Amino acid sequence: MSEAASTRTPVALLPSLAPLLLAWLPRQRWFAGKGHPLTGFSLVSATELLPLDSATGPGLLHLLVRVQQTGLPAPSSQDCYQLLLGVRRTLPPHLAPALIGHVTEGPLTGRTVYEGLHDPRLAELILERLRTPGALGPLRFDRFEAAGRIPGGLTARPLEAEQSNSSLVYGDAYILKLFRRVHPGSNPDLELPLALARAGCGRVPAPVAWFEATAPEPYTLGVLQPFLHGSRDGWLLALESLADGGTFIEEARALGRVTAEVHTALAKELPTVMLRRPQAEHLAEAMTARLDAAAQAVPALLPYVPRLRAAFDAIAALGRRGCAWRAQRVHGDLHLGQTLRGGGSHSDTHWSVIDFEGEPARPLGERRRPQPTVIDVAGMLRSFDYAARTHRPWNPAWAERCRAAYCDGYAETAGADPRTEPELLRAYETDKAVYEVVYEARHRPDWLPVPMAAIDRLAATN
Template structure:
């Protein structure tokens, strides 16, 4: 093992985007190394393959080298070697400015291909980049206040659905997306594989989760008022969000097809399997497992087939932004923990609707866990959630040809499936939040239809 590999083995698990958890890393190999900026500092794009006890993952790393590391980069130091200090150059704006030039110039550098979206207009390459602080599974660079480049940290072989769906939606003329402007890719296992996506930065955008939870805080602060009486009432926004969601679903169906071929029997089987697996991990599900399973077993009696199409796939309030022009949907990657084939599969748009309805519940109830646990607040949280969930469905139904509330059996099944997943997640990571999905399960299985 060389010194660099040893440094990476220690450094990778300390990164938020690293997906291997605490599993022991057995080997780190550099599969591809391309120099993008030479000199001091220099920039190389590395593809790493990381073998650990649970399998092999691939990552993209912008590796910077400087003879002397300045203080502002100390927090991204990886190690030292030939030529100086190695560090994560995603945080070095002196180097990342170059990426925009490469996209604008449609450059090909070694195995890397940089592309701009035809018709998107010229890019201003004089802008400077900054890595945004709320780094999550990916790392994004903002250029001026004009563009945002999302660099995918963990790579999945193939075209990322985030790029694929953004290109389809911009061709369909969607006004509810951040315009895609370019991307860069390389071949992995002989397949073009997306490494990054450049989009218009939403200068006036505010995160949907922040807006929604702000409204809940307002409600809690107004001791005696109801959700429809307080200044921060969110229902009109929820209704507009429902309409935006329906418009995007419509455009996705038109661009990439919709077929009435979804099999309720098959979906029911999958959901029952999810439940069986979840029960093994989350004993708290036991009390409701039978009732949930009965719901899953029963819906194919009411619904035989349903329409399937491409959907967002990981839809919640943290994936939407409110701009002065309306709601915008972000991040069409799907659930990153699933294989690409599953993420690209057509399914019912009710899956997205259920995801957002669950998110309204979380927005309403997470403060109960953290600060307020009394029945009065609990009642008000329910009221907020019910009001906004309903408004979202009204907005959706007004814009679409279908009303999600008329497909209750299927919608409830998707919500239950999501809540079962949440129970597993919360038992693993935040046991005090468990009651949020448990409350939802109780509500749905207690509902008589």
């Protein structure tokens, strides 16, 4: 493919696709601006990964597109999305579910455009690009040399369970996560696993290869990692334990040890900072602001606001008294579903931690900011509550035993128990529960009693 062909960006390309994208984008699970009118697009970059002028075969067009939406605050009203569009003259029947539409004007007139990730031929082309590092127009493909050679000829299939991103599995050997809503800068889901791999931490599948946009701004676009075939996530294992009358205590303790191991490796590999009075006050103010906004969105929170706010005020007060906390890079969105156990053993050696992207709804700069490690501990403690609530009847004792075992395991490896700083842990757990209330009220109202039970418990301790 010529360099000129790979980087041409016809002025008429995006306007010709816009009518199709206006209808298709809002229906995608990974589109973040649902419920707000989509009014237009601007082209960030366009790259032909496979030429579009083939008379018989498909073409593959890589686009970075900025969307314009009304009713959203900046910068969300100008989100940038990664699209991989297949282009054919005629769409084969087996690709019919991937149809985006038929182009009626512009340079692709008469062509059919579809979701390229559902075409095995095009999906396998992406792996070929990752096998041969180098630049292609504004895109750059790179590899982690220590991971060894990537074999070719692996069959590709998309994973259907993704929400904020898309994933392709290659021959049960690798999984490629493609970030859909992208932000300038290095994505933590590449940055942190790379740091852990260089530190020799085996708890996280090491990146094998990745690709990025280098212009006009740097964007992390996709990361290829080993696919842990046969592994099962901690959430499903916890639900099975509840259904079978198990305790899950040993698993929870092992997860605590694994979490501490990851935190220790990150602290050794990446800079740490101290949070003192100004940072403590800023942290409390941000948590309070989120609480106030949540209470406006979900009135059921209003009676709890004064007591919940006290948890955040306690952090600011400790900062004023001279307390300080070490902050470092963390997972940022840790819960049972972000852990995998392989094999049949309960041993620590079979647990892995995945998905270091953090909460996708938060700005990238915030997700990359050093935080106290209790933010991850609080996320996992909330996850045990969620699991216990799925059981009928509700089993709060199961959750409490798992929460205690998890903290015990963490303390065994870290040398410090997160429960020895109860104010900080309570503040982060409260902040997480407030976030959950808003999420459930908007997306899964039937689940709202789960975080509201935590709100009631946490308010009673303040």
